[in-house]
Amino acid sequence: MPRDETAPRPVAPSFPVHRDGEPVPEGLRGAVAALGNFDGIHQGHRALIAAVREMAAALGRPSAVVTFEPHPRAFFSPGTAMFRLTGEAGKLAVLQRLGIDGAFVRRFDARLAGTGASAFVAETLKGELGLSGVVIGHDFHFGRGREGTPAMLEALCAENGLACRIVPAVAAGGGEAPVSSSAIRAALEAGDVGTANHLLGYRWFVEGAVRHGDKRGRTLGFPTANVALDACALAHGIYAVRVRLADGSLRDGVASYGRRPTFDDGAPLLETYLFDFSGDLYGQAIAVELVGFIRGEERFDSAEALVVQMHDDSARARRLLAADRTPSMLG
Incomplete structure (x- = not known):
């Protein structure tokens, strides 16, 4: 959904949204979170959301997503127009409608872009956000220069005492190509x-x-x-x-x-x-x-x-x- 900053759609007060520099809301403490940009919140993303809700319920924790604004592509190529399927306001509204308990919106800037994979897990996910578990897609990469792979995240989560689940690709309607x-x-x-x-x-x-x-x-x-x-x-x-x-x-x-x-x-x-x-x-x-x-x-x-x-x-x-x-x- 292309963004129009003149008309953001408000999210209900019951849906906590945590942003950089703020204390983690009570309703998101110890959350299990899916990580990603979630542009469009398509059927592949819905599989992540289902998985995070399932893990959160099993651990007795809130379910959440960690998403990034602006979109990393806009940060790395600021002069290139990007056809976004879902702006921030619409993204949060759809997540709320799908039953997620709240969201962490991380500012994608030079500091975050320069954070290594290990520090991202230990300092951001565990330290700043206080997560108890994470869910990612099969092709999720993270950290400086996209050095972090799903296998690396799984290992880093084990080192830091976080639960981790990797969700395989989703093909809509039995098709061979994954939803993207x-x-x-x-x-x-x-x-x-x-x-x-x-x-x-x-x-x-x-x-x-x-x-x-x-x-x-x-x-x-x-x-x-x-x-x-x-x-x-x-x-x-x-x-x-x-x-x-x-x-x-x-x-x-x-x-x-x-x-x-x-x-x-x-x-x-x-x-x-x-x-x-x-x-x-x-x-x-x-x-x-x-x-x-x-x-x-x-x-x-x-x-x-x-x-x-x-x-x-x-x-x-x-x-x-x-x-x-x-x-x-x-x-």
Whole structure:
């Protein structure tokens, strides 16, 4: 989910989040934690979450994740735009919904990047965070220069009195290729929402604040809620969507993501038309989940031709929404 810092989604007070320099909350002391970036929180990540909850229950400890912000790739390549599937706020909200007791959000900076594997386990995981156990994926690497391997973590945990579990790769639907954030990004870049949602295990969604546009949608009879997405590589086109408004209500709709080639060919924008809705959404934080791909972005010879197509798009979106049974993280 591309991040929009203007509209972070709050996490419930009952979900403790520990950050650098803070005392560990009572609800996270002695926790068992899964380690990772958790971009997208896909089906592979869900296996880690299930494993950490199982280990935590067996040890009588809280379950948690240790995750990193900004994403390490952004730290090492600050000038390169990164298509993030899940920003920090959305990531924490999904983790809470999946039954994790809390999260440790570690600042990924030069200090952490320069910490050796041994010090990371002894000083960070055991010393600073006070963990009692860790869970990682089969390909997790850590420490300065990614020197730490899963086998090394297992040995270091044994030296420091921490329980450790390594979770094997997960292939969705019996496929041979393991589920990965890269595969989900590739699917979204191709407009293949069905595959992306299948690998995630839920409908991919974005969050952001509704901004003022040129009001052209009103003149066409399709007023839209417009959201700018940061570094989003989603295929330009028309999508069936479901929207959670700031008051928590849910609405079906149809959205266009792209540059509006019929009119201005401007900066990419997510423009969402809500079915059977009227009201002022400007400045409000909304979440938009993608349910299905309808067609690619096109340039029309006239506004009238575009309106005819928009009516057809809306009808197709309603059919896709009525038939889809993919789980939602919006409620």
